[in-house]
Amino acid sequence: MPFTLATWNINSVRLREPIVLKLLQEEAPDVLCLQECKSPVDKIPLEGFAALGYTHMIARGQKGYNGVAILSKLPIKEVGSEDFAALGHARHIAGQLENGVTIHNFYVPAGGDLPDREVNEKFGQKLDYLTEMRDWFHGAAPEKAILVGDLNIAPREDDVWDHKKLLKIVSHTPIEVEHLAQVQDAGNWVDITRQDIPEGLLYSWWSYRAKDWVAADKGRRLDHVWATGDIANAGHGSRVLRDARGWEKPSDHAPVFASFDL
Structure with a gap:
């Protein structure tokens, strides 16, 4: 059953419902995983999505913060959610x-501004969240699974606009990159995006702070599509829909796509 999947930090699904509908109409992925929905589940605007064929949804939500949802044309059943680091946040849904494929949708904590857990509680929470993700996947090795989401880490030198300048900036520090690598190793996860696009600068996020994000192009690849080793070879067609960053009232993230022949 071939299918195409997209992941997108939407930064408020209600505020940005028009561009979610635009994506669903123009790109028509079979499955769309959203992060930072900032909405209780019962307030997610399902009617417009269902009218376009997305009649299945599983989600975790909370008012004004966090939140993850999976919209699907294909039947999908919820198989769990985890509250890593006991933060009480809606950051994971599976x-x-x-066809037996499990999809994990994650919104990893951003980590605040200072990469020092002694003075920045949020950075410590991010590292603890990643550690518990690692331990969870060690304890129950996933099979036939896909992991997507805003992982809030750009791991490679060519995942950021300037590796040296960002080494002390949250999202690209060596300790974060190491924690993410441990999560990846624990689940035997393969980075599908970089499997398909192995070389070159690649970004999925551009700050709202840039007056002209296109010209500055100071991006980071914070959004990821991974698959377990047993199905990684079925993944193909990866791309970042950069244009979506320039749509009306955009998210600061662009959607990331991949297709799977399973």
């Missing part, structure tokens, strides 16, 4: 398609 669903299973009828």
Whole structure:
């Protein structure tokens, strides 16, 4: 069953419902994983999504913050969610398609501004969250699974606009990159985006602070699509829909796509 999947930090699904609908109409992925929905589940605007064929949804939500959802044309059943680091945040939801593929949708904490857990509690929470992700996947090795989401880390030198300048900036510090690598190793995860696009600068996030984000192009690849080793070879067609960063009232993230022949 071939299918195409997209992941997108939407930065408020209600505020940006028009561009979610635009994406669904123009790109028509079979599955769309959203992060930072900033909405209780019962307030997510399902009617417009369902009218376009996205009649299945699983989600975790909370008012004004965090939140993850999976919209799908394909039947999907919820198979769990985890509150890593006991933060009480809606940051993970997992669903299973009828072909047995499990999709994990994550919104990893951003980590605040200072990469020092002694003075920045949020940075410590981010590292603890990643550590518990690692331990969880060690304890229950995933099979036939895809992990997507805003992982809030750009791991490679060519995942950021300037590696040296960002080494002490949250999202690209060596300790974060190491923690993410441990999560990846624990689940035997393969970075599908970089499997398909192995070389070159690649970004999925551009700050709102840039007056002209296109000209500055100071991006980071914070959004990821991974798959377990047993199905990684089925992944292909990865791309970042950069144009979406320039849509009306945009998110600061662009959607990341991949297709799977399973």
